[in-house]
Amino acid sequence: MAAIRNEDSLIRSIELRFGAKRGRQLPLGVGDDAALFSPSRGHQTILTCDWFLEGTHFLPDLHPPDSVGWKCLARATSDIAAMGGTPKCFLLSLALPDTHTGKWLNEFLGGLRRAARRLGCDLAGGDTTKQKDTQISVTVIGEVRTGQSVLRSGARPGDLFYVSGRLGEAELGLRMLRRGRKPTRSRDPFLRKHLYPEPRLALGRWLAENKLATAMMDLSDGLSSDLPRVCSASRAGALVEVENLPLATVRSARDGKKIDLQQLALHGGEDYELLFTVPRGKAGRIPRSFRGVRLTRIGEVTPTRSVRLLDRSGREAELSPAGWDPFHN
């Protein structure tokens, strides 16, 4: 792809890369003042946006542009999964330095397009401008049948807390990357989870359609930061059993000793797994795994507003948020 001369040619490059094919629900995409979207009858529209900023959410020396493209869309789409919805299209706000309009942009758009196809989410429009650092904001538009969305506020005392997948894996991947592991074509699952997260769309939809989850959110900042958000929205508390946390499985015992896997599971960010609550009476309908993704009961919703941790010896302690917060980093 040639270097970009002006904003119009940057927009044309993006349009070219994504093709002019317009879905039934997207009669008008990139290139007009705004995009048009035809909502489905009997559905509500889900709206979410996420920052992806150089220096804050990715590091220019560490993260390949292909991963930046994939991840900026995947993490915003994870919010749609957490509502039990289906992604439909997205808007891309892209601010780039002049140096990034050639090879970098090309690889970035490659990763973005792969994610868009994988997630079934078409590019609808956006805004581009020049900036010293690379800055991205992605808005994803999804849909959910009216009345079927799963909010953070629906957990009731006695409901059981579940998580999908294993916790702390993405943080492990980030550590590997920081230690110098080459990100290109790595088959390492931790590295892949950090660089190319997969929002749990099918699981979120299944839980919503079958009315199994009373509350749900995606784990972006880490369990210790995100779980209190479900509790706060539901005006309830939680008791988490340390023993049940699905820890990352490291290859050798030596690796496991060097790393506190429990701390990683509690505080590690960016797993983009789902945290959800299920009424006790429906717990039997939650399988051990859903389409290859492990589902684990990690505790229960309590009537008191505190979030507590039950350790192996039966002792309880307060769980303080120690996940990722941009205002503390």
Next chain:
Amino acid sequence: MAAIRNEDSLIRSIELRFGAKRGRQLPLGVGDDAALFSPSRGHQTILTCDWFLEGTHFLPDLHPPDSVGWKCLARATSDIAAMGGTPKCFLLSLALPDTHTGKWLNEFLGGLRRAARRLGCDLAGGDTTKQKDTQISVTVIGEVRTGQSVLRSGARPGDLFYVSGRLGEAELGLRMLRRGRKPTRSRDPFLRKHLYPEPRLALGRWLAENKLATAMMDLSDGLSSDLPRVCSASRAGALVEVENLPLATVRSARDGKKIDLQQLALHGGEDYELLFTVPRGKAGRIPRSFRGVRLTRIGEVTPTRSVRLLDRSGREAELSPAGWDPFHN
């Protein structure tokens, strides 16, 4: 407002400022993974997003936070006006330095809330993070009756080009600001137009509902940059009559001599007026002004792809884009 300790308290501050009042179409706003929006039957959803970046779209020493709040929403909403639609709600992506979470944020939210009320556009959600410079991306969600939207691509040779308001006024306001004019409580119309632009929502809707406009866009970068975009989308050209351009009216003849008002009208940015085309047979239905906003015929759509300027002496010349382009600033 107290300084912000973390992301959750920043979100709560914003929510508090905007109130928990939720409209019929916005059953779930700020505070969950995503927002829910109930689309109207028989309507399409309009989606648009706009950057508003420190150093690019506003200057920290020049622009009061109140204006930053108003303008970031107003300019994104102007795209909804240009489609003939009605704004419904918006998402706010806000990245702030620590120094801006107190007084600056308070005044910013004040301007944003005034704009939200004026434009009938509720805060639905967003994302916040910390950053060295203040960076804003606003996504506005609007609606238009299916089939009634006005695109850039509908202009046909022989149609007449119109603009609303007077051109170059916002650029004049920016020049006054740069010369040291105090922005606070100024009643100067040029300064107001630069700091607190008013998207032409009623006009856009009226043109769309009455099927008077064949193409439409809002003037953000300047006529010489934006008009070729309508031509390009419509696969047509334009002949603009210099004599008919609605120039800014300056108070004294001396002021007028110092400033080339014609150049301002052609290339000045950020007027957020509407540029639209009307079939010749419907020109009689376009009034001289609409709700106090002047409407002016400035030229016509031509079959050749060139954009030309007809001067007072009858000479024609190519009009080259010389408005605002972030990749040339």
